[in-house]
Amino acid sequence: MRTDRSSSAIRLLWTAPLAFACQLLVIHLLDGAALRVALPLSHLLLLPFLLANSRLLGVRLIALGLALNLLAITANGGLMPVEQSAVDAVGKHTNVELTAGQHIPGSKNILLERDSIHLRPLSDVILLPVPQPFTRAVSAGDLAIVAGVVAVLTTLVLSHRPEPHP
């Protein structure tokens, strides 16, 4: 997709659904070592989009968030660590028996004990103060990504405002 106003044109946006679809396939079809290798790599499919639009501040914020998330993921063996207390607070897996070191089904997360998490401040340790079922455990990188998306959306909306008549 490319908008008409060149200063705010967003390039290679079509690569985002492609990257997301690949991630969903990886998360739902793979496990073990294959999952731990393929998940971080699937994030890199966003690189062409990020590079092509790096002139936009919001896209730089998204890239920063992605880099922070990838740091936490690679430091913990290929999956994003989360603690039992956060899993309990989110409440989506109350019927599933999870053990430390286990991939949480349908997610990018691995359940780890607090002391065994590397780069813990970059992991999913921030609990959004909203009631269930909307509670989410997020990372600092996630917050940067959302800020970046909002910034780019704002740029996009402003660039499509009707131009004032002289």
Place this chain on the structure above:
Amino acid sequence: MTKLRGLITLALGAIGLLIVGLAAGAPFMMP
């Protein structure tokens, strides 16, 4: 017509950017 085209472009851009957020790892953007 031009206005409609602009709105459609804007909507597609917004959807695409939300998917960027998902693909970059923001789980709370998931419905």
